[in-house]
Amino acid sequence: xxxxxxxxLGLLIVAVAILVSGPYWASRGTMRLLIEVFYFLALAQxxxxxxxxxxxxxxxxxxxxxxxxxxxxxxxxFAGVPILFALPLAGILTALIAWPTAFVAFRLSGPYFAIxxxxxxxxxxxVFAQIPALGGxxxxxxxxxxxxAMASGRSARESLIYWIALAIMLVVVLGIWIVMRSRxxxxxxxxxxxxxxxxxxxVRTRSLKFVIYIATAGMTGLIGAxxxxxKLRITPEAAFSVTDWSVLVIFIVVIGGIGTLEGPIxxxxxxxxxxEYLADLGAWYMIILGTISVVIMLVEPRGLWxxxxxxxxxxxxxxxxxx
Amino acid sequence: MEWVNxxxxxxxxxxxxxxxxxxxSLMFGIMRFVNLAHGDFIVxxxxxxxxxxxxxxxxPLWALLPxxxxxxxxxxxxxxxxxxxxxxxxxxxxxxxxxxLSIILQNLMxxxxxxxxxxxxxxxLDTSAISLGGGLTVGTVPFLLFLSAIGVIxxxxxxxxxxxxxxxxxxxxxxxxxxxxxxxxxxxxxxxxMALASAVVAVAGVLLAIKTNFxxxxxxxxxxxxxxxxxxxxxxxxxxxxxxxxxxxxxxxLGAQIDPxxxxxxxxxxxxxxxxxxxxxLFPTKRGS
Numbered sequence: 240x241x242x243x244x245x246x247x248l249g250l251l252i253v254a255v256a257i258l259v260s261g262p263y264w265a266s267r268g269t270m271r272l273l274i275e276v277f278y279f280l281a282l283a284q285x286x287x288x289x290x291x292x293x294x295x296x297x298x299x300x301x302x303x304x305x306x307x308x309x310x311x312x313x314x315x316x317f318a319g320v321p322i323l324f325a326l327p328l329a330g331i332l333t334a335l336i337a338w339p340t341a342f343v344a345f346r347l348s349g350p351y352f353a354i355x356x357x358x359x360x361x362x363x364x365x366v367f368a369q370i371p372a373l374g375g376x377x378x379x380x381x382x383x384x385x386x387x388a389m390a391s392g393r394s395a396r397e398s399l400i401y402w403i404a405l406a407i408m409l410v411v412v413l414g415i416w417i418v419m420r421s422r423x424x425x426x427x428x429x430x431x432x433x434x435x436x437x438x439x440x441x442v443r444t445r446s447l448k449f450v451i452y453i454a455t456a457g458m459t460g461l462i463g464a465x466x467x468x469x470k471l472r473i474t475p476e477a478a479f480s481v482t483d484w485s486v487l488v489i490f491i492v493v494i495g496g497i498g499t500l501e502g503p504i505x506x507x508x509x510x511x512x513x514x515e516y517l518a519d520l521g522a523w524y525m526i527i528l529g530t531i532s533v534v535i536m537l538v539e540p541r542g543l544w545x546x547x548x549x550x551x552x553x554x555x556x557x558x559x560x561x562x
Numbered sequence: 563m564e565w566v567n568x569x570x571x572x573x574x575x576x577x578x579x580x581x582x583x584x585x586x587s588l589m590f591g592i593m594r595f596v597n598l599a600h601g602d603f604i605v606x607x608x609x610x611x612x613x614x615x616x617x618x619x620x621x622p623l624w625a626l627l628p629x630x631x632x633x634x635x636x637x638x639x640x641x642x643x644x645x646x647x648x649x650x651x652x653x654x655x656x657x658x659x660x661x662x663l664s665i666i667l668q669n670l671m672x673x674x675x676x677x678x679x680x681x682x683x684x685x686x687l688d689t690s691a692i693s694l695g696g697g698l699t700v701g702t703v704p705f706l707l708f709l710s711a712i713g714v715i716x717x718x719x720x721x722x723x724x725x726x727x728x729x730x731x732x733x734x735x736x737x738x739x740x741x742x743x744x745x746x747x748x749x750x751x752x753x754x755x756m757a758l759a760s761a762v763v764a765v766a767g768v769l770l771a772i773k774t775n776f777x778x779x780x781x782x783x784x785x786x787x788x789x790x791x792x793x794x795x796x797x798x799x800x801x802x803x804x805x806x807x808x809x810x811x812x813x814x815x816l817g818a819q820i821d822p823x824x825x826x827x828x829x830x831x832x833x834x835x836x837x838x839x840x841x842x843x844l845f846p847t848k849r850g851s
Contacts, residue, residue: 296658362827536659
């Protein structure tokens with residue numbers, strides 16, 4: 240390994256160690272914020288895998304956040320599954336539902352795929368609003384007993400949720416990195432750069448996109464399950480919110496830099512910094528975010544990370560061959 | 563009788579959806595471009611109508627006079643200055659820019675007009691009704707709306723079939739490179755197409771304001787209805803789009819008849835079923851490829 244790679248590994252280990260020890264140094268407020276950072280970063284990386292690497296521009300990932308959340312609540316409340324087991328199960332269930340969903344969504348391509356996924360997410364929202372057992376349109380709370388059974392005491396539970404969120408985020412980021420360095424990653428890059436040429440050398444476009452879509456949905460469902468365990472309450476509006484789980488996630492990726500692993504991290508940090516200072520502005524906050532992302536798409540479609548690359552050719556997660 | 567009534571109301575509602583859809587269909591047909599802010603532009607035109615009526619106190623239909631040209635000019639300029647820079651093989655930038663634009667527009671309207679639901683009154687027209695015989699009556703406003711949808715689509719079809727500019731637009735749709743070789747400016751033609759689509763958006767917005775309540779967040783659902791009508795009808799045919807709108811409207815009307823909570827859902831489900839069974843739409847035109 241080169242010195243550069245050792246330095247990279249060292250930095251990564253230090254960063255992970257600092258984050259893992261979070262419950263020992265962070266206040267409750269900081270931990271809540273970090274949990275949110277983790278799941279937004281994971282959602283952003285997953286959306287980036289779809290749109291930036293696989294050409295599947297979805298505006299409907301909120302479908303899987305919501306399905307994961309509702310699967311989690313249903314498993315815990317009706318099947319009596321302990322929350323810690325219900326979390327991964329909710330992810331698997333979401334992936335299973337994503338399967339037939341993909342058959343419908345893949346009837347459309349390009350921009351129509353984007354709006355089609357949005358329609359499908361709306362269908363799930365409207366369907367869950369019609370289920371009385373899950374509280375219909377006004378939603379339902381996780382019974383306190385089930386939540387208490389997660390861990391002994393409130394701070395232990397919060398630490399547990401923190402670590403799970405961190406673990407999911409790390410699995411997503413490192414997982415996508417590993418995938419992008421593999422044969423699959425090479426196929427995806429080939430598809431993105433020139434679909435006809437990729438197909439002509441034997442990349443199986445459709446099945447590859449299909450698998451990516453379902454795997455992404457499953458992970459998104461797992462994140463959704465965790466989000467609503469933390470929130471303790473789920474409503475169709477919150478679970479299938481296009482603003483929270485698509486608009487903000489897309490802004491994070493676009494501002495940071497689509498089609499790179501570093502971009503969403505940068506975008507996520509910037510997003511939370513901006514939110515700390517601008518969230519009080521309400522509608523203007525969204526106008527500012529929207530304007531930044533539109534300007535970035537017009538000026539430098541590779542995002543802020545692309546601007547950094549113009550200045551210096553650096554990489555945190557190398558996925559291409561060194562030149 | 564209730565069911566017949568639900569179907570008739572659904573057909574008339576379909577006219578409005580066809581108007582929403584015609585602009586979207588035009589943009590995709592000529593520029594291979596989907597505007598995710600389409601619904602928000604319709605709502606912006608509706609708010610424009612509200613401002614106009616508040617300022618002048620005249621019948622809201624007069625709002626067409628300022629709003630149509632304003633939207634056309636904005637469409638042309640926006641296409642030349644911004645959207646033309648995005649047209650190319652990669653669809654990602656245009657989707658993401660119009661998506662950002664959608665959020666900006668929604669929040670600007672929210673800032674300007676608050677989240678309250680608004681409505682523009684068309685005076686006596688609001689409550690007047692036309693009897694179709696057999697105990698069936700329809701509101702004058704929905705009926706006029708349906709007629710204007712037919713009118714708008716007829717005019718668009720006439721432009722495409724009979725005029726020089728329509729021929730140039732069709733040629734651009736088929737093969738933009740060759741159109742360039744013939745000495746026509748693709749950027750200008752795209753601007754014209756966007757102006758035409760914006761005129762339809764303006765009409766749809768003014769009629770939306772008269773027909774129903776709207777608020778700053780009402781755009782996305784209009785985009786979805788427009789999209790569903792286009793896909794149900796089949797790409798490339800404006801009359802197909804009208805039928806797509808009618809099918810969507812009837813599905814929603816029947817859904818609402820079963821249960822008020824089912825109205826929107828029934829429309830979505832009919833759309834998804836048609837998408838699975840007949841992804842090319844019900845009335846696709848075979849042109850070019």
